[in-house]
Amino acid sequence: MESMLSNLTPVHAPSIPDCFLLPADHIHRATGAAAAAASSLPVIDMSLPRDEVRAAILDAGKEHGFFQASSIDLVINHGVPEKVLRDMEAVCEEFFQMPAADKAEFYSDDKSKKNRLFSGSSFETLGEKEVVGNYTVLVRGLAMEILRLLCASLGLRPDYFVGDISEGRIVLDINRYPPSPDPSRTLGLPPHCDRDLITVLLPGAVPGLEVAYNGDWIRVQPVPNSFVVNFGLQLEVVTNGMLRSVEHRAATNSSETRTSVATFIVPADECVVGPDERFVGEENPARYRAMSVGEFKRTHNVVNLGSSFQSTNLKNNQKCT
């Protein structure tokens, strides 16, 4: 825990604690070939006419499971003003700049705790409740708007994702990635798919997010004032695989600290999620079993360690064989 709480830079701490080291051949570095082939992730200007945004989200969902939502401050009723983003980033920075002893008070291994610091952190400090609360409400609004647009594209009723399926406990992860003395042996976050319905990530200005694509990794170049949006496993299950939840990871770098804020829209534990009948037919049999989200969470591994393009263990429990 000490090494995680420390504010040391690599200059001060030239060696990496063993627990953060991966085997040398374990990290498949991004070659750039995928990015060249895919011209990076699609960037969707959310201020465009709804029909255009809808079509772009569906295309991005089918091809990548990821996109960047830009010009969000222009979206009427669902905008997240730039000030809200900057305030949120400032609160995160303030927290991580606190002395290690103060941060230690938030440290806990107990997953049932509402706010805790672990190998990433979820926190809410009394003084900043307003900033974090305001941010969360606006980002949730954006996520719900994207889901509504998807409904129209998928032939679902507009409020399909309203209710239990999106109203589990909202989870906000604030990820802090200090510079690494050896980025070739460390990852900020190992490859994983998100277990939620949809995730909205404030990626910060420093690159680090990498998205699996055709056996390689696309390194995401953050677009200023934009969010990275990706589809979670629950959306993949509902659409019987039409929309994909795609593996991603956070790489480290040797010079700059990176902070990202992930907002997860999660179904309630008792909500039973399975492929909707509209996505199942003779040609397209159900690929997943229906199961409660609580059971899904209990029986799935969260992440794979190291490099992998086959995180199917995340989905196997629910997959029909």
Ligand SMILES: O=C(O)CCC(=O)C(=O)O
């Ligand atoms: O920090 C990032 O870019 C990725 C964050 C992420 O994947 C997560 O919080 O699950």
